[in-house]
Amino acid sequence: MPEIAIATEKLTRRFGALTAVDSMDLQVESGQFFGFLGPNGAGKSTTIKMLTGLLAPTSGRMSLLGIDFTRHPVEVKRQIGVVPEGMGLFERLTAPEYLEFVGRMYGLDRATTRKRSDELLEFMQLADRSKTLIADYSHGMQKKLALAAAVIHGPRILFLDEPFEGVDALAAGALKELLARMTERGVTIFLTSHVPEIVERLCSHVAIIKRGQLVAQGSMEQLRAGVPSVEGRTLTLEDIFLSVVGQGADRAQLEELSWLT
Amino acid sequence: MADVSARAGLVEQIRMVSWLRWRVLRNGFRNKSRRLDLIGLIFSGVFSAVFVVAVTIAFFAGTKYVLEQHVAQLFSLFFLALLVWWQLFPIMLAGFAPQFPFRSLLRFPLDLSAFYLIGMAYGLADAAAIAALVWMLAMLAATLIAEPAAAPIMLMVCVLFALLNITMERLLGAWIEKLLAKRRAREVFFSLFILAMISLQFINPIAQKYGRAIVPAVRGWLPYLWILPSSFAGDALARAIDKEWASMALKIAGLAFYLVLFSAFLWMRYAKLYSGEELSETAAPARVEKRAAVTEADREERMGFLPPQVMAVLQKELLYLKRNTFLFFGLIFPPMMLLFFSVQLTGTHPGGLKRSITPDLFFPGMMAYLVLILIAPSYNSFSYEGRGMQSYFTSPVRFRDVLLAKNLLTVAILFSEIAMCVVLVGWRVGFPTLPVLFATLAALVFSIVGQLTLANWTSLSFPRKIEFGKMQGQRNSGMSVLVLFGVQITFGAVSALILFSGRWSGNPWLPAEVFSVLAAVALGGYFPALDAFTDFAEKKKETLLDAFCR
Numbered sequence: 001m002p003e004i005a006i007a008t009e010k011l012t013r014r015f016g017a018l019t020a021v022d023s024m025d026l027q028v029e030s031g032q033f034f035g036f037l038g039p040n041g042a043g044k045s046t047t048i049k050m051l052t053g054l055l056a057p058t059s060g061r062m063s064l065l066g067i068d069f070t071r072h073p074v075e076v077k078r079q080i081g082v083v084p085e086g087m088g089l090f091e092r093l094t095a096p097e098y099l100e101f102v103g104r105m106y107g108l109d110r111a112t113t114r115k116r117s118d119e120l121l122e123f124m125q126l127a128d129r130s131k132t133l134i135a136d137y138s139h140g141m142q143k144k145l146a147l148a149a150a151v152i153h154g155p156r157i158l159f160l161d162e163p164f165e166g167v168d169a170l171a172a173g174a175l176k177e178l179l180a181r182m183t184e185r186g187v188t189i190f191l192t193s194h195v196p197e198i199v200e201r202l203c204s205h206v207a208i209i210k211r212g213q214l215v216a217q218g219s220m221e222q223l224r225a226g227v228p229s230v231e232g233r234t235l236t237l238e239d240i241f242l243s244v245v246g247q248g249a250d251r252a253q254l255e256e257l258s259w260l261t
Numbered sequence: 262m263a264d265v266s267a268r269a270g271l272v273e274q275i276r277m278v279s280w281l282r283w284r285v286l287r288n289g290f291r292n293k294s295r296r297l298d299l300i301g302l303i304f305s306g307v308f309s310a311v312f313v314v315a316v317t318i319a320f321f322a323g324t325k326y327v328l329e330q331h332v333a334q335l336f337s338l339f340f341l342a343l344l345v346w347w348q349l350f351p352i353m354l355a356g357f358a359p360q361f362p363f364r365s366l367l368r369f370p371l372d373l374s375a376f377y378l379i380g381m382a383y384g385l386a387d388a389a390a391i392a393a394l395v396w397m398l399a400m401l402a403a404t405l406i407a408e409p410a411a412a413p414i415m416l417m418v419c420v421l422f423a424l425l426n427i428t429m430e431r432l433l434g435a436w437i438e439k440l441l442a443k444r445r446a447r448e449v450f451f452s453l454f455i456l457a458m459i460s461l462q463f464i465n466p467i468a469q470k471y472g473r474a475i476v477p478a479v480r481g482w483l484p485y486l487w488i489l490p491s492s493f494a495g496d497a498l499a500r501a502i503d504k505e506w507a508s509m510a511l512k513i514a515g516l517a518f519y520l521v522l523f524s525a526f527l528w529m530r531y532a533k534l535y536s537g538e539e540l541s542e543t544a545a546p547a548r549v550e551k552r553a554a555v556t557e558a559d560r561e562e563r564m565g566f567l568p569p570q571v572m573a574v575l576q577k578e579l580l581y582l583k584r585n586t587f588l589f590f591g592l593i594f595p596p597m598m599l600l601f602f603s604v605q606l607t608g609t610h611p612g613g614l615k616r617s618i619t620p621d622l623f624f625p626g627m628m629a630y631l632v633l634i635l636i637a638p639s640y641n642s643f644s645y646e647g648r649g650m651q652s653y654f655t656s657p658v659r660f661r662d663v664l665l666a667k668n669l670l671t672v673a674i675l676f677s678e679i680a681m682c683v684v685l686v687g688w689r690v691g692f693p694t695l696p697v698l699f700a701t702l703a704a705l706v707f708s709i710v711g712q713l714t715l716a717n718w719t720s721l722s723f724p725r726k727i728e729f730g731k732m733q734g735q736r737n738s739g740m741s742v743l744v745l746f747g748v749q750i751t752f753g754a755v756s757a758l759i760l761f762s763g764r765w766s767g768n769p770w771l772p773a774e775v776f777s778v779l780a781a782v783a784l785g786g787y788f789p790a791l792d793a794f795t796d797f798a799e800k801k802k803e804t805l806l807d808a809f810c811r
Binding site: 109 | 569570572573574576577580581584585645646647648649650651652654655656657658659799802803806
């Protein structure tokens with residue numbers, strides 16, 4: 001039986017009267033490249049924040065690699081890497097200084113941290129900016145650095161909140177290859193994105209969240225099976241997504257913008 | 262097919278920019294903390310109004326006096342005061358007032374002349390400009406009463422002078438914006454500004470010592486003021502009153518020349534902005550320098566007694582201190598103030614008190630002052646973390662380690678500053694007696710450790726983000742300031758009572774003994790409190806992340 005990397009049980013988070021995540025039961029197996037999709041405000045970020053220790057759940061349970069997060073947060077955090085929303089960078093450090101800080105926070109010794117930091121900066125094409133403060137990096141460069149920091153300790157689960165936003169196509173290609181290789185080695189990747197094409201290309205399994213509730217979960221094949229097919233072509237994730245969460249602006253709304261079209 | 266908007270009129274565009282400025286200011290108060298700022302704004306508004314009215318009366322009375330006493334050459338001084346106010350006040354205010362990104366207007370369909378005129382209108386809507394215009398109106402009103410024949414010339418001079426000042430202020434502002442576009446330059450500027458403010462404290466002692474010697478030198482420089490536009494404006498009026506029309510015309514021409522010259526400079530600056538001048542500070546890629554290979558020394562921990570997480574945070578804090586020009590320069594502040602107080606209070610200088618304070622009083626007083634100044638940032642110790650705050654919650658670290666590292670740095674700074682100041686006190690004032698020395702040192706341990714415990718609590722309970730190189734709105738939360746003052750007053754009062762107990766009881770060593778016990782208690786409570794703060798930080802997680810990652 002495959003090991004369960006992420007499991008939640010009736011995971012709920014309320015903000016006053018608003019229930020951002022509602023009794024979510026989620027299961028992600030080890031080694032899966034898991035895509036988490038949802039429209040704006042559906043509860044994606046709230047979920048990933050709870051799973052990475054940035055937000056406490058109102059109720060419910062969650063365990064990562066079989067370890068109860070609430071009872072053993074430090075143990076869980078040792079096993080995971082995170083690129084949070086906003087990236088969580090210390091902008092007054094240079095990239096090598098930041099990676100050294102992160103490596104040491106995860107308990108790596110100085111020599112290992114330096115070696116890995118150099119390799120990661122080289123891979124992310126940031127080595128020539130090693131003396132520039134992170135505050136002076138472009139958004140894409142910061143994203144690459146955040147990803148480098150998330151993997152420096154060799155995590156078993158990697159949480160990525162919109163990892164390719166602002167990253168150029170060249171770097172995005174290299175990153176996707178790196179992530180694919182990580183999953184081959186058994187690392188679980190949990191990725192949120194607004195772009196169904198990215199999720200479809202990278203992820204083996206997908207979950208779709210709408211108004212705080214999971215409305216679909218499974219492999220691409222399982223998801224396709226649950227949605228009426230269109231004659232003559234294979235359903236894309238975008239088709240499935242639109243079918244599950246509902247269409248965007250309809251024709252009547254577009255008519256109102258006739259002055260633009 | 263999408264349609265294209267018609268060309269908006271310049272007046273309408275200026276109106277919309279004014280509306281935008283107002284909305285930016287108003288919307289700034291929509292959140293709760295900003296609403297509290299509104300109270301401060303009302304206070305400062307009332308104070309400013311009183312100031313402007315008082316100066317208006319002074320300008321009115323001064324102008325009337327000058328005209329009635331026939332000393333029109335003094336008008337140059339009036340205009341000099343206006344010039345200094347108009348050019349310097351907006352710079353001083355820039356750090357505190359809400360800023361509007363004027364350059365961002367360039368994305369709208371404006372031609373260069375419209376951009377220039379909007380810039381000038383923008384300058385006219387400045388608080389300093391409005392005050393100066395009111396003062397010039399007071400001068401005009403006084404002229405109408407005392408010397409009506411000179412009123413048209415006064416009006417012409419004032420209009421020219423106002424236009425010149427707005428142009429100069431915009432030009433200065435545009436250049437400052439260009440210079441401060443670089444983050445480093447911005448920080449150095451603010452640090453120099455703070456240092457200049459501190460240096461003002463020394464004007465009184467310097468004036469007392471060297472005042473008489475400076476006067477002839479200042480007098481020697483006065484004739485060169487003729488070159489300033491304020492002198493041209495004042496002289497033009499004086500010549501008009503004396504009916505020396507040719508000379509008056511020459512002076513007005515001089516003033517107009519200044520206006521044309523600065524307008525040309527401003528036009529060129531705006532033309533650069535208009536053409537898309539890049540003020541971004543993204544640095545060019547540096548040449549790759551390979552780091553030295555990993556050695557055996559790298560494998561050894563330099564401070565092995567500290568956990569790696571504590572070391573990591575400590576190193577990061579040191580780097581942040583080094584790069585925070587504002588805080589870094591602030592380390593010079595305590596020794597400078599100690600020097601200042603030693604001059605003012607100890608009678609080693611003619612300007613000092615007649616009965617100088619003894620080292621037994623001065624030493625504990627100065628040490629208390631040092632703690633007051635240097636420990637204050639600990640009450641909001643995460644202020645500069647920004648989004649990095651998330652790292653503390655996503656990495657496998659207990660908050661006690663984070664707080665411990667931050668406290669260790671504070672203690673290291675306090676230790677080095679205290680050591681430096683002890684030497685300075687010894688040199689300037691003399692050392693205290695042994696009982697007072699030991700009592701003060703024990704009191705320092707009690708006060709620092711006790712305050713750090715409370716400061717850790719306020720840092721977690723009332724966090725407030727502070728941004729590097731900015732002055733507007735950059736302060737701790739009201740609650741943490743309140744706690745800071747409450748704690749400082751309590752610690753100060755208790756310490757003073759204990760120190761004086763030595764005199765009252767006749768046992769000079771009693772304060773040292775009491776403080777030693779208190780220091781032991783504070784130390785004993787510090788570490789259990791650190792553990793408790795790990796759970797407390799978890800409870801305050803959302804408040805902290807909301808404060809720093811928004």
